[in-house]
Amino acid sequence: MQRRNAAASGSVALKEDLMTIDLARARRETPGCASVLHFNNAGAALMPQPVIDAVVGHLQLEARIGGYEAAAQAHAAVERVYDAAAALLGCQRDELAMVENATRAWDMAFYAVPLGRGDRILTAMAEYASNYIAFLHVAHKTGATVEVIPNDASGQISVEALRQRLDKRVKLIAITHVPTNSGLVNPAAAVGEVARQAGVLYLLDACQSVGQMPINVNHIGCDMLSATGRKYLRGPRGTGLLYVRRSVIGRLEPPFLDLHAAEWTARHQFAIRPDARRFENWETNYAGKIGLGVAIDYALEWGLEPIWQRVSALASALRTRLETLPGVRVRDVGAERCGIVSFTAARQEPTAIQQALAQHNINVTVSRLPSTRLDMETRGLRSIVRASVHYYNSEEEVEHFCTTLASILRA
Numbered sequence: 001m002q003r004r005n006a007a008a009s010g011s012v013a014l015k016e017d018l019m020t021i022d023l024a025r026a027r028r029e030t031p032g033c034a035s036v037l038h039f040n041n042a043g044a045a046l047m048p049q050p051v052i053d054a055v056v057g058h059l060q061l062e063a064r065i066g067g068y069e070a071a072a073q074a075h076a077a078v079e080r081v082y083d084a085a086a087a088l089l090g091c092q093r094d095e096l097a098m099v100e101n102a103t104r105a106w107d108m109a110f111y112a113v114p115l116g117r118g119d120r121i122l123t124a125m126a127e128y129a130s131n132y133i134a135f136l137h138v139a140h141k142t143g144a145t146v147e148v149i150p151n152d153a154s155g156q157i158s159v160e161a162l163r164q165r166l167d168k169r170v171k172l173i174a175i176t177h178v179p180t181n182s183g184l185v186n187p188a189a190a191v192g193e194v195a196r197q198a199g200v201l202y203l204l205d206a207c208q209s210v211g212q213m214p215i216n217v218n219h220i221g222c223d224m225l226s227a228t229g230r231k232y233l234r235g236p237r238g239t240g241l242l243y244v245r246r247s248v249i250g251r252l253e254p255p256f257l258d259l260h261a262a263e264w265t266a267r268h269q270f271a272i273r274p275d276a277r278r279f280e281n282w283e284t285n286y287a288g289k290i291g292l293g294v295a296i297d298y299a300l301e302w303g304l305e306p307i308w309q310r311v312s313a314l315a316s317a318l319r320t321r322l323e324t325l326p327g328v329r330v331r332d333v334g335a336e337r338c339g340i341v342s343f344t345a346a347r348q349e350p351t352a353i354q355q356a357l358a359q360h361n362i363n364v365t366v367s368r369l370p371s372t373r374l375d376m377e378t379r380g381l382r383s384i385v386r387a388s389v390h391y392y393n394s395e396e397e398v399e400h401f402c403t404t405l406a407s408i409l410r411a
């Protein structure tokens with residue numbers, strides 16, 4: 001209904017045949033839609049009602065009967081998250097670990113990769129700060145080297161350059177699928193093909209992509225993939241997951257072990273568990289885990305393909321509209337672009353824009369140079385405004401966002 005009105009108003013309208021999402025229902029089931037214009041889905045998306053109910057319900061159960069007892073009673077709901085995530089990513093439940101965020105997921109995989117002097121790690125220009133810091137950390141300790149593959153003309157990782165850099169010393173390819181600071185979608189599957197042909201371990205940071213587009217680990221060909229709950233999956237904060245391909249789990253010794261990841265089998269012995277839960281730890285946020293399972297099921301119910309079509313169409317409408325505003329420069333690069341829209345304005349600093357939008361109840365965020373130093377330095381950027389849309393955002397919101405921004409920029 002709201003969509004038809006937008007089309008009728010002639011402002012921002014998306015192709016009707018691409019839009020199979022029932023927007024009215026999506027918004028009705030998202031209480032936050034009533035109070036804010038939320039274009040910070042790449043920060044933390046608004047949770048839908050079923051996720052809120054699941055999390056709050058479990059906390060209430062814990063309060064009523066006790067935390068351990070609640071976990072036992074909700075065992076099926078807790079375990080559901082593994083099946084839901086397996087369906088989401090096209091993998092098996094024993095290839096999944098649930099942890100507290102994407103960074104911890106990524107770290108558990110990265111620090112488990114055996115690396116020594118002379119070994120080479122290949123990464124990309126848009127790499128996230130935490131990952132790059134870990135590369136430097138391990139490189140300093142072990143004598144391994146980290147090398148950055150240049151971009152191609154479109155601004156995505158050059159798959160050709162990657163292929164040319166391979167040799168026997170390359171032990172890991174680790175790239176970010178969608179960076180924190182732009183709408184770029186790196187060609188993860190083409191990179192996976194190169195990694196497979198060379199027999200090199202491939203770790204994909206899919207923190208910003210999971211939940212906004214279909215992701216299949218076999219299609220991509222990654223050995224490890226990290227994701228977070230709160231962003232495009234619309235799950236609770238403090239949740240994340242790690243996928244590790246069954247055939248490589250045994251080769252990867254987690255950097256930390258506890259009595260959940262391993263068993264103390266004899267006084268001087270322990271055995272690391274054979275599945276991906278070796279990357280977990282014992283104590284966990286049960287309400288969060290249940291909520292993440294519900295969030296993934298909720299996304300699967302909408303369908304990742306319809307979600308992706310609507311997210312990319314809305315983002316592209318937003319880019320087109322932003323480009324008409326005087327002084328505004330859309331900063332997204334790459335052959336394929338997603339729901340993250342990054343821009344700068346000629347006269348106002350990104351932080352001033354963010355604050356002014358907040359006065360109008362509009363959420364965006366600012367991404368700064370230290371989060372993606374290689375990319376930002378190369379493009380001569382210190383900070384950008386990041387407006388990230390989700391399928392529950394409306395065409396009217398895109399229009400309202402742009403008219404509000406235009407009035408801010410005129411002031």
Ligand SMILES: Cc1ncc(COP(=O)(O)O)c(C=O)c1O
Pocket residue numbers: 101102103104128176178179180205207208227228229240
């Ligand atoms: C590309 C990328 N990787 C990893 C992370 C870290 O995710 P988390 O905060 O869940 O640890 C972020 C967060 O913004 C990100 O943008």
